Amino acid sequence: MYNVAMKLTYFNCRGLGEMIRLLLTDKQIPFEDERFGYADWPSYKPKMQFGQVPCLYVEDEQIVQTGAIMRHLGRAYGLNGHNEQETTFIDMFFEGIRDLHTKYAHLIYGDFENGKEPFIKDVLPVELEKLEKLFKTYSNGELFIAGPKESYADYALFEELDVLLVLSHSALDHFPALKSFHERFSQRSNLKVYLSKRAALNVPINGNGKTIEKKKL
Template sequence: MTVPQLYYFTIRGFAEYIRLLFLDNDIKFEDIRYEYGGKEWEEVKKTMIFGQMPCLKDGKQEIAQTGAIMRHLGRKHGLNGSSEEDATFLDMFFEGVRDVRMKYVRFIYMDAETREDIVNKTLPDCLEKLEKLFKIHSGDFIIGNKPSYADYILFEELDAYHHLDAHILDKFPALKKFWEMMWQRPNLKAYLEKRKADGVWINAIEKGMK
C-alpha cells in the first residue's frame, strides 16, 4: 500500500490540520517539509498543480487545496459523519472555522487590526458562534463521540488562538473542554508536547507566538 505524501513548509500553517488527522488516526504518511522562502521550494512549486501547498500525493492522485484534502481524507477514512446531513454540517463547520482563520491571518500578516481588537472583539465574536454550533450535537466532538475531519481544523485553530491569549477560551466552556481533550488524545499528546517544546511556528512569521 502506498504511503501518502504531504508537502508543506516547516511551519504548522494549513497543513497542520492534515498532519493531526493522520497522527490521531494512526495513518502512516510521509511529512515532507520545505523551508519557507527557500530555493528548494522555488523549484518544487513549479511542479505543483497551483504552485502552492499543502499538497497531498495519495497513490496516483495529487490533491491541492486544504479543504479538498481534508474532505478526501474524511471520506476515505470514515471521518465524514454517518449521513448526508452529518457531512453537510461538517462542511459548514469547516468553512466557518476557515473564515475565522482568515481574520486571524489578516491580523498576523497584514496588521489588519490591533492585537486588542483581535483578542477582545473579533475572535470572541467568532468563537461565540462556533460554541453555539458545537453544542448542537452531544458528545465530545463536533458530531457525537467520533472525530471527524473538521475536528482537526477546529482544534488547531483553537490552539493558535490560545497562543495569542491564554484566556481566550475561558468564556467558551464547550470549546475549551474540546481543546483540552484533544491535547490528551493518545496519538497526539507526544507530538503536541514536542511541537510546543520545539517552538514550531504557527505561521511564517513569529508574531503571536508565546
C-alpha cells in the same frame, strides 16, 4: 483501512498543513511529512496546481486545497459523519473555521502590532460565540462536532483553537464547550506525544514567525 503511500508537502511551520498532520498522526495513518524552508519554495511552487501548498500525494496523485485534502481523508478513513445530514454539518462547520482562520491570517500577515488587541477584544468573542453555539448542536457540545464520533473537521477546530490560545491565553474562557473540547482533544494519546514533541522543537505557527508556541514539556 485504505492502505496507500502518502506524503504531505508543506512549509516547515504549522500553518494550513497542521490540521492534516494532526489527523494523520492521531489516526496513525503512515505518511511522509515533507517540510521545506522558504528558501526552497521556488522549486516547489511550479509543481503545485494552484502554486500553493499544502499538497497531499496519494501514491503519485497530487491533492491540493486544504479543504479538498481534509474531505478526501474524511471519506477515506470514515471521518465524514454517518449520514448526509452529519456530513453537511461537518462541512459547514469546517468552512466556518476556515472563515475565522482567514481573519486570523489577515491579522498575522497584516498590521499585527496594532491589530492584535482589537482582534482579541472585538473579533474573537463574536466569532467564537458562533462556533460555541454550533458546537452544541450534537451531544450538547460534550463530544465532537458531529456527536460521538470525531470527523475531519475536529482536527481543524482543535488546531484553530490551539493557535488562538497562543495568541491569547484567555481566548476560550467564555466558551466552555470549545474550551473543554480543546482540553479533551489535546489528551488523545497519539496527539499528546506529537504535541509535546512539537512544542520542544519550537515549530513556528505561521510563516512570518509572528506567534510561536511556548515550550510546555
